[in-house]
Amino acid sequence: MPKLSTRLDWFSESIIRKMTRIANQYDAINLSQGFPDFDPPQELIEALKKTADEGPHQYEITWGSPLFREAVAKKQERFMNIKLNPDENIVVTCGSTEAMMAAMMSVCEAGEKVAIFSPFYENYAADTVLCGAIPIYVPLNPPEFTFNKDELENAFKEGAKALILCNPSNPLGKVFTRDELMFISELVTKYDAFVITDEVYEHIVYEPSKHIYFASLPGMFERTISCSSLSKTYSITGWRLGYVIGPKNVIDNCKKVHDFLTVGAAAPLQKAALAGLAFGDDYYRELTSLYTEKRELFLKGLDSIGLKYHKPEGAYYVMVDISEFGIKTDVEFAKRLAENVGVAAVPGSSFFKDDVNNYVRFHFAKKKETLEKALERLQNIRKFF
The missing domain is CATH 3.40.640.10 (Type I PLP-dependent aspartate aminotransferase-like (Major domain))
Structure with a gap:
């Protein structure tokens, strides 16, 4: 059989989309792939x-x-x-x-x-x-x-x-x-x-x-x-x-x-x-206000748990430092997080060129009750790591 294209050897399947499948597998709250769980306007x-x-x-x-x-x-x-x-x-x-x-x-x-x-x-x-x-x-x-x-x-x-x-x-x-x-x-x-x-x-x-x-x-x-x-x-x-x-x-x-x-x-x-x-300026101001509230809610929750993170200035993602847990790879950490804690995140290494294994990415484009439930589950994180 002829050989397949070798250019695809440069990269793997999308880790982000893979984490959504893992979230579904373990019935975890999906804070990995960045899509809302609320309706559009x-x-x-x-x-x-x-x-x-x-x-x-x-x-x-x-x-x-x-x-x-x-x-x-x-x-x-x-x-x-x-x-x-x-x-x-x-x-x-x-x-x-x-x-x-x-x-x-x-x-x-x-x-x-x-x-x-x-x-x-x-x-x-x-x-x-x-x-x-x-x-x-x-x-x-x-x-x-x-x-x-x-x-x-x-x-x-x-x-x-x-x-x-x-x-x-x-x-x-x-x-x-x-x-x-x-x-x-x-x-x-x-x-x-x-x-x-x-x-x-x-x-x-x-x-x-x-x-x-x-x-x-x-x-x-x-x-x-x-x-x-x-x-x-x-x-x-x-x-x-x-x-x-x-x-x-x-x-x-x-x-x-x-x-x-x-x-x-x-x-x-x-x-x-x-x-x-066709929306006017009010819509965009309300959008900013909506996500500002979600960011404050989620970051305060991370603070209460004692997790270290890089504070986002825009978008709806937060990179959390997982160094304290001593897990060999962030991929292993993310899988265990979804399976045992019930919250899905993206391994940070998928975003870096160098071998960086001390971050996972969460997103907070979710309803208030979804974020609160995720934070409640994350309160137990140290029981599993």
Whole structure:
């Protein structure tokens, strides 16, 4: 029999999705894979019901329905403070997962290099390898998880054509400061490179941190491929609606990749989602307030248990230090946590390039009662380790 592709040897199956299966196996509270256990806004549910009756139920224009692209452009112009042409600057994708892949394949040739901050969301390394590029990892150094300027510049000296920037970041919840972003902008200008952003948590940021769109920085729109989705902002992770925003020449390439990769995102869901994209500023303030309360509840619970963690500035994840338990690997710890304590987390090693085994990641995008139940179970953690 012929050999299979060896590029897949670079990575394993998704550890995050695997932990959901383990959570289901042991009936554990799933604080691993980052999706809510509460409903999206009622306006979206009602819009979906109406669309089920009225349609459309067939293909839309490949790169997104005109109404959806216009709504995305209007909403993002408001927050990014950038003028967007819905025909030239936007491609609608099947979630931000496809958006990132389309962006990568649009700007990277086989054998070229891509800089990735570590820790990182596991898809980034896989995306890099799948498009034939080579990852260069730049550490974010604890306790504040900041980057060393020389180490970052060395990645560009080594030939990085693009940098993947997740802001706010998964898994850390780090929100990059303006000074950090300006330094990155200086490097990509100096070394003639791109920045591919993952900004799906753009509206989940905690005071006093502020999210700054990289594309909004002086001179950066032409060098930035902005990827995001509706999943986290509107609690519709299963709808798989994402988009790429960028300059026309990049978007023209993204349209080609997207057309042959997935053809198009679901037409009825694009129509139903218009209700969310039309929300006013009050919705986003309430979203921030909602997740601020959840963060405070969960972190206070971790404090009462005596667990050490890195305080997130954005997104809805928290990295917990498990060094005290002396378990050989975080993978073993996470499995035993789900089986014995009844709470599922993601082994932190899945986010790091180096051999780091002293973290697990929890998420707190859950109902108050779910979080309280999880914290109650975690009170017993030292009985099992």
